[in-house]
Amino acid sequence: MSSDGDIKTTPRGFQCVLCNVNLPNMSSVDQHVKGRKHQTLSSVRTTRKTHEERSVFVSGIKPEVSQSDLTEHFQQFGPIADVIMDKEKGVFAIVQFAETESAHAALTCVEHLMKGLKLRVKPRERKEFKLIPKKRNDAQSLEQMFERLKPELCQLPSVDAQMQYVVERLQLGENEKKARELLVQLLQEIFVEFFPDSEILPFGSSVNTFGIHSCDLDLFLDLENTKTFQARAKSTTEQVGEGVSDDGRSEDSILSDIDLTTASPAEVLDLVATILKRCVPNVHKVHVVGTARLPVVKFQHHKLNLQGDITINNRLGVRNTRFLQLCSGMEERLRPLVYTIRFWARQKKLAGNPSGAGPLLNNYALTLLVIFYLQNCEPPVLPTVEQLKDMACEEEECVIEGWNCTFPSQPIAVLPSKNTQDLSSLLAGFFSFYAKFDFASNVVSLREGRALPVVDFLGKGKEEEENPPKGSRQHPKLGSMTLLDPFELSHNVAGNLNERSHHNFQRECQEAEKYCRSLQYQHKSAKGKSWGLVRLFTPHGEVSLNKAEQLSISIPFKSTSLPEAMRSELHTAGEDFRRLWFQKVLSAVEQVFRAVLQCHLTVSSDAAAGEEAAEGPPASMNSSGNDSFDGVPPQTEQSPQDAVVVGAKRLLSSGSDTSVSPQGKKARLMKRGKPDAPPWICTQKYPVWAGRRKVKREILKGPDSGAEGSCAELESKVTAHIQEKEAQLKEALEFRVQPQVVGGTESTKAVLRLQPSSDKPGAFHDFFHFLEVFVPKMVDTLLEKEAQNQMTCD
Numbered sequence: 012m013s014s015d016g017d018i019k020t021t022p023r024g025f026q027c028v029l030c031n032v033n034l035p036n037m038s039s040v041d042q043h044v045k046g047r048k049h050q051t052l053s054s055v056r057t058t059r060k061t062h063e064e065r066s067v068f069v070s071g072i073k074p075e076v077s078q079s080d081l082t083e084h085f086q087q088f089g090p091i092a093d094v095i096m097d098k099e100k101g102v103f104a105i106v107q108f109a110e111t112e113s114a115h116a117a118l119t120c121v122e123h124l125m126k127g128l129k130l131r132v133k134p135r136e137r138k139e140f141k142l143i144p145k146k147r148n149d150a151q152s153l154e155q156m157f158e159r160l161k162p163e164l165c166q167l168p169s170v171d172a173q174m175q176y177v178v179e180r181l182q183l184g185e186n187e188k189k190a191r192e193l194l195v196q197l198l199q200e201i202f203v204e205f206f207p208d209s210e211i212l213p214f215g216s217s218v219n220t221f222g223i224h225s226c227d228l229d230l231f232l233d234l235e236n237t238k239t240f241q242a243r244a245k246s247t248t249e250q251v252g253e254g255v256s257d258d259g260r261s262e263d264s265i266l267s268d269i270d271l272t273t274a275s276p277a278e279v280l281d282l283v284a285t286i287l288k289r290c291v292p293n294v295h296k297v298h299v300v301g302t303a304r305l306p307v308v309k310f311q312h313h314k315l316n317l318q319g320d321i322t323i324n325n326r327l328g329v330r331n332t333r334f335l336q337l338c339s340g341m342e343e344r345l346r347p348l349v350y351t352i353r354f355w356a357r358q359k360k361l362a363g364n365p366s367g368a369g370p371l372l373n374n375y376a377l378t379l380l381v382i383f384y385l386q387n388c389e390p391p392v393l394p395t396v397e398q399l400k401d402m403a404c405e406e407e408e409c410v411i412e413g414w415n416c417t418f419p420s421q422p423i424a425v426l427p428s429k430n431t432q433d434l435s436s437l438l439a440g441f442f443s444f445y446a447k448f449d450f451a452s453n454v455v456s457l458r459e460g461r462a463l464p465v466v467d468f469l470g471k472g473k474e475e476e477e478n479p480p481k482g483s484r485q486h487p488k489l490g491s492m493t494l495l496d497p498f499e500l501s502h503n504v505a506g507n508l509n510e511r512s513h514h515n516f517q518r519e520c521q522e523a524e525k526y527c528r529s530l531q532y533q534h535k536s537a538k539g540k541s542w543g544l545v546r547l548f549t550p551h552g553e554v555s556l557n558k559a560e561q562l563s564i565s566i567p568f569k570s571t572s573l574p575e576a577m578r579s580e581l582h583t584a585g586e587d588f589r590r591l592w593f594q595k596v597l598s599a600v601e602q603v604f605r606a607v608l609q610c611h612l613t614v615s616s617d618a619a620a621g622e623e624a625a626e627g628p629p630a631s632m633n634s635s636g637n638d639s640f641d642g643v644p645p646q647t648e649q650s651p652q653d654a655v656v657v658g659a660k661r662l663l664s665s666g667s668d669t670s671v672s673p674q675g676k677k678a679r680l681m682k683r684g685k686p687d688a689p690p691w692i693c694t695q696k697y698p699v700w701a702g703r704r705k706v707k708r709e710i711l712k713g714p715d716s717g718a719e720g721s722c723a724e725l726e727s728k729v730t731a732h733i734q735e736k737e738a739q740l741k742e743a744l745e746f747r748v749q750p751q752v753v754g755g756t757e758s759t760k761a762v763l764r765l766q767p768s769s770d771k772p773g774a775f776h777d778f779f780h781f782l783e784v785f786v787p788k789m790v791d792t793l794l795e796k797e798a799q800n801q802m803t804c805d
Contacts, residue, residue, distance in 0.1 A: 017053075018044070029053065029140075056140040065092070065114050066107040066135040071128060073102070078289070081106060084125045089113025096289065105135060156180065157358065157548060164545050168535060170435035173544045174347040181350055183222040190315055191217055191228055198230070201290050205282070208236035214325070214332040220339040221349050221378060228319040231329050232283065238271045277301055279323055284308045287321075327499050330409065330416045331375075334396075334497060338382060340422035342393055347434050349381050351544065352441060358548045359519045361512070370509040372516065376494055379457060379504060383494075384444045385437070386460040392430045392437070395460030396497045399425070416498045439527035446520040450513060451568040451759040452589070454493040458500065465489065465570050469582040489570045492516075510567060517758065523547060562766060562779060566596055566787045568759040574798030589759055593752040596761045597688060599793040600750070603786055604691075607726045608699050609734065615690040615747060688750040696743045697734045698774065700781035706732050722792045744775050 017029040024035040027043060029052050034040050043049055069081065078094045081104055085091060090109040097103045108114045114134075117123075123130035160180060164173045183191075191213070199211045215229030216222040269278065280299045287297045287310050296311045305328075307320040322328070339345050353374055356362035362372040372380075385392035394402075399418040402425060409416045419425060432440070453462035468486055487495060487503040491513035494505040508516075526532055526547060536542045541549070568589075573581070577595070581588040604610040706729045745768040752761050763786070767775040 017049075029056070059140055062107055063135050063137050064111050065109070066105050067114055067117050067132050068103065068135045069106055069123075069130055069132050070103040071131045072104060073128065076126070076128070078104075080126065084123070084130075085117060088116040088120070157354075161541070161545055164543065165536070165539060165541060167543075170438070170532065170543045171347075171433055174351045174434045174438065177354060177544065178347050178350045181223045181354065183217070183224065183226070187224065188217075191317070194228070194312060194315065194317070194319075195230070198291065202232065202283075202286065205286055206232070206234055206237040207240045209234050210236065211321075212329050214329045216374060219332045219335040220346060221335065221353075221374070223350075223353075225316065228317055229328070230319060230321045231325050232321055232323050233326070234271055234279070234323060241271055276306055276324060280306055280308050283321055283323070326411050327414065327416070327496075330411055330498060331496070333420075334416075334418060335378065337399075337418060337420075337422060337425075338393060341425045342385070342428060344392065344434055344437060345381070345385070348385075348437055348441065349378050351438060352381055353377055355523070355548055356516075358550050359515075360550070361516050361519060370507055370512040372505065372508065372512070376504045379494055379497070380445070380455070381441065383455050383457050383460070384441050386457065387444065388430055388432070388437070388440065390429045391460070392428045392432075394425065396458040397460070411498070414498045414500070435533070439524070439532070442520045442523040442527055446517065446524045448517075449754050449758050450492045450517070451570070452754055454487075454489075454495060456495050457497045458495070464586065465493065466582050466585055466588045468493075469570060469573070469578040491567075491569070491571070493570075510569070513758075562764065564763040564765065564783050564786055566600075566761040566763070566790055568592060568754070568761075572791060574795045576798040577794065589752060589754050592759075593761055595794060595797065596790060597750055599790040599797070600761075600763065600786065602723070602793055603789045604693055604748075607723055607730060607789060608695070609697070609727075609730050611694040611696075613692045615692050691748040691750075692745065693748055694743050694745050695778065696739045697730075698737055698740060699730050699733050700778050700785075701737070702733070703729050723789065723796065726789065740774060742769070744778060745769065746775065 017027050018040055019026045019028055025040050026033050030049055034043055078096055081094050082091050085106050092109045093107040095105040117132055123132050167173050167176060195211055195213055202209055202211060210233040212231045212233055214231055216226040217228050284297050284299050287294050293313045294310050295313055299308050305322050305325050307322045309320055311318050356372060356377055362377060382393055386395055403417045403419045407420050452465050454465055456463050468489060487501050488506050490503055490506045490508055491510045492505040492508045493503050496502040496504050531542050531546055584591045605612050710728055747766045749764040765779060
């Protein structure tokens with residue numbers, strides 16, 4: 012079916028009815044139609060329509076009728092692709108033919124008689140394909156539970172009691188655990204018939220002591236023993252002949268058609284899905300997800316209202332579950348902390364994506380963040396993974412896929428922690444710890460129990476980082492938050508997060524830290540008002556930003572988008588990387604204001620005198636290195652837009668201005684509130700922010716657009732065109748820009764704080780909102796260009 016019919020015009024743009032997505036313009040429509048989601052759904056719709064055309068609905072059968080009986084009867088009309096039986100009552104089936112003509116032949120047959128039964132055959136029902144958003148019952152039940160929890164939590168005497176109560180209300184009940192165990196036993200009995208000596212091992216939330224009501228059932232199908240059995244059976248067959256193997260079991264099974272030693276994971280998962288569909292009662296909605304990092308077969312159990320996953324290559328996941336069980340067993344404060352923080356994260360929309368994917372934190376990542384924090388308490392609440400390895404005995408040594416996964420099997424082997432903090436203090440400490448944590452320039456390592464400098468991981472290029480050579484697995488894919496798995500050190504558990512979700516997490520931690528210092532958190536209300544965890548859990552709308560926050564532009568340090576040459580340069584700089592990066596950012600910001608937007612820049616008079624006296628005459632940021640970025644001409648002294656810029660003249664010092672943060676953290680870059688570069692005074696006489704998109708389209712269509720030319724050069728042309736065509740502002744915009752870099756105790760970023768001298772026409776805020784998006788994007792572009800020029804010169 013054509014994509015044209017999926018796109019509908021709306022008053023605000025367009026809508027894709029297939030994917031249920033609103034799109035603002037035709038450019039977005041084209042990009043969406045070519046995207047993976049739309050292409051996948053289109054393919055699924057086409058496949059489903061083909062299946063419907065080739066299928067017939069058969070009723071009038073009885074439970075004793077087998078799949079092979081139906082196959083044998085309908086083969087007279089043509090090859091059979093599949094037969095789907097009604098497992099609940101056994102009174103109907105869907106027969107899918109390999110060809111449409113075979114289905115038509117079966118429908119035109121006047122009478123269908125089979126084993127004394129008169130079958131009724133009619134066309135399969137044609138249903139309109141529609142994407143139904145996934146809804147998780149657990150998300151709804153958690154919201155309802157919070158409403159029920161409010162009055163109960165308010166009556167408890169302390170935050171510690173509230174946290175223990177949250178565990179009692181959210182954790183899996185004994186009946187739920189028993190039901191899951193029975194389902195695992197059933198699956199074990201069924202799968203062992205098809206895969207002899209195989210084993211079904213539950214892992215994840217259901218068994219790691221952190222499960223909540225209706226959490227997924229994660230299963231690992233271990234086929235190693237099956238491969239051994241299959242090899243032994245083949246050897247016996249070659250010696251004795253076809254028939255029965257040496258242990259008396261029949262070889263006439265599904266293994267006759269597949270060799271597990273050579274079969275691809277996709278082929279094995281297809282077999283697993285087939286077994287679930289045809290042999291396991293009450294199981295439906297079975298499908299293979301082959302695009303996941305670890306491909307799985309997803310299913311739902313109708314009567315238990317339970318969703319499950321089966322994987323065949325996640326032995327590390329089973330080991331991680333054992334690790335969490337150990338941590339929970341040796342520290343009783345861990346479970347209340349994890350349950351409380353997970354519930355808080357879900358209420359604040361930081362976790363709990365209904366589809367299980369997306370740019371939100373998953374439960375495993377949140378649990379690891381809690382453990383890492385407890386490793387860094389003073390004194391530590393939990394040991395590091397490396398310390399646990401040293402505590403294990405020789406018999407407990409474990410290596411999986413080359414990764415050392417050794418730790419004691421019993422909590423009694425680990426000495427108790429000397430930390431005596433109560434739960435409420437540890438919870439407040441969690442928010443304080445991550446409110447100031449510099450995720451941008453650090454990698455979280457539970458194995459070492461400390462933050463590793465991200466520059467240590469920048470020596471590898473992007474391609475090598477995403478596709479490491481065989482045998483080299485120590486470099487994970489860096490992201491806005493890099494959280495290493497405790498054992499698989501090449502896996503970033505929080506690699507799905509984007510800048511926005513990382514920012515939201517840290518912002519919510521900052522808000523929670525402030526709240527935990529208040530009396531409303533620490534003391535029960537005598538008037539029955541919300542206090543403690545209730546106020547902490549309460550969802551809120553968008554946080555209104557104050558004026559100072561509104562007038563600042565952040566340029567975050569993003570290790571994932573750094574140019575190759577700069578990655579190597581920063582890696583060489585080591586702990587001094589922030590100063591080098593800030594230099595380059597300021598140089599790019601200068602070019603954006605001065606050359607691209609044609610602002611007039613000068614140094615603020617109140618800062619220039621002191622700076623000149625202390626450090627000599629002001630120097631342009633471009634004085635060391637290239638004279639200009641590619642495509643942006645340098646301004647001469649005679650230029651009307653000439654600017655004296657000293658943004659990088661005074662570099663960050665590691666002397667008296669630094670202070671050491673606790674627990675051996677890196678030295679801070681500066682005392683809070685102290686500027687890192689003298690302020691600039693910017694003047695803009697033209698409305699360069701207005702109509703840029705339209706002007707850009709005209710330039711690109713024009714004869715002098717040029718096949719070559721950088722983005723910066725194009726944006727400079729747009730500015731020049733606006734200055735030529737548009738009248739000057741009635742009153743020029745003059746504003747102060749204070750560059751500053753933050754990091755060390757919070758995420759590394761360059762901050763430009765803007766303060767207008769006056770804004771009588773009211774145009775400055777329009778200009779600011781344009782700069783807020785334009786400046787960071789242009790800085791990334793100019794840094795990339797500078798890196799390319801540097802590589803060319805080298």
